[in-house]
Amino acid sequence: MTGPLLPGTDAPLVPGELVVLTDRKGRRYLVTLEPGAEWHSHAGVVPHDELIGRTEGQAVRTNRNMEVVVLRPTREDFVLKMKRGAQVVYPKDQAMILAAADVRPGCTVVEAGAGSGALTLALLAAVGPTGRVVSFELRDDHAAIARRNVERFHGGTPPATWELRVGDVIEGLAGLHAHRVVLDLLEPWAVVGAAAEALPPGGILLAYTPTVPQVMRCTEALWEDGRYTDVRTTETLVRPWDVDGLAVRPAHRMVAHTAFLTTARRVPARDDGGPPPPRRRTAMAVTEAAVTEPAVTEPAVTAG
Numbered sequence: 001m002t003g004p005l006l007p008g009t010d011a012p013l014v015p016g017e018l019v020v021l022t023d024r025k026g027r028r029y030l031v032t033l034e035p036g037a038e039w040h041s042h043a044g045v046v047p048h049d050e051l052i053g054r055t056e057g058q059a060v061r062t063n064r065n066m067e068v069v070v071l072r073p074t075r076e077d078f079v080l081k082m083k084r085g086a087q088v089v090y091p092k093d094q095a096m097i098l099a100a101a102d103v104r105p106g107c108t109v110v111e112a113g114a115g116s117g118a119l120t121l122a123l124l125a126a127v128g129p130t131g132r133v134v135s136f137e138l139r140d141d142h143a144a145i146a147r148r149n150v151e152r153f154h155g156g157t158p159p160a161t162w163e164l165r166v167g168d169v170i171e172g173l174a175g176l177h178a179h180r181v182v183l184d185l186l187e188p189w190a191v192v193g194a195a196a197e198a199l200p201p202g203g204i205l206l207a208y209t210p211t212v213p214q215v216m217r218c219t220e221a222l223w224e225d226g227r228y229t230d231v232r233t234t235e236t237l238v239r240p241w242d243v244d245g246l247a248v249r250p251a252h253r254m255v256a257h258t259a260f261l262t263t264a265r266r267v268p269a270r271d272d273g274g275p276p277p278p279r280r281r282t283a284m285a286v287t288e289a290a291v292t293e294p295a296v297t298e299p300a301v302t303a304g
């Protein structure tokens with residue numbers, strides 16, 4: 001195969017294709033179709049030959065007379081079922097990352113770390129055939145998993161728009177030119193300076209960080225660098241709903257927290273004609289000192 005067929009393509013399923021099988025309880029299974037192979041689960045057995053040649057959405061019976069539905073997987077189906085090394089960026093955050101970093105066709109995006117390749121798949125889709133994604137990953141084992149996932153999702157061959165480099169993104173950014181730098185790693189503040197070298201003015205840095213201290217350090221580093229402006233942090237909550245006849249209400253469970261997104265625009269330094277530094281209430285050192293002081297009920301007076 002040269003690439004995966006889009007879900008919703010009016011063509012029968014062929015050997016080598018990835019499919020997602022869903023049983024009556026809503027359990028999902030990711031399967032690569034191979035002539036002569038069998039799929040086994042609690043629901044029973046289905047020979048792959050029973051699936052090859054079907055069209056999407058058909059229900060197939062197992063040898064235990066249970067029905068499963070076959071569909072081509074969406075990127076979300078794939079990411080939720082693919083093999084993982086590192087924690088992945090989930091679809092709700094992927095969507096916001098693409099929006100907040102304005103990743104669009106033709107963009108060159110530098111990403112680190114590649115981890116399991118989940119965010120890589122979203123970035124590759126967004127940059128399209130005219131863009132480029134360069135993914136850095138420090139660990140060999142994670143890089144191997146990311147490569148395998150990207151290849152598998154793309155029908156066995158990674159897109160020509162993707163380059164995976166095993167190594168430290170801080171060193172790797174030297175000499176690169178990127179419209180966007182997207183960071184999902186422990187210490188994004190350590191990458192802020194190198195990213196500013198690779199991003200031209202107007203470019204965007206985005207850091208995905210699970211904890212508040214990471215947001216604080218990253219934000220501080222962005223302002224301290226002097227080559228960024230418009231530094232913002234958001235968090236995305238998606239609340240699923242149960243909709244069943246008249247019983248329509250929010251689901252009992254939701255994912256309450258994944259991570260924060262911090263974005264910043266690259267600008268020239270002040271000496272090169274860039275904007276003035278922001279008027280901030282507190283620098284981080286002051287914030288740390290403040291924890292030992294009595295709580296104030298009024299907003300602090302703006303410094304400067």
Ligand SMILES: C[S@@+](CC[C@H](N)C(=O)[O-])C[C@H]1O[C@@H](n2cnc3c(N)ncnc32)[C@H](O)[C@@H]1O
Pocket residue numbers: 086087088089112113114115116117118119120136137138139142167168169170184185186
């Ligand atoms: C949470 S995972 C990334 C998951 C990935 N975004 C995904 O959606 O599958 C973080 C990865 O960053 C890698 N990493 C940490 N520091 C790095 C650095 N300086 N350069 C490159 N990769 C780094 C780690 O090895 C780890 O695999």
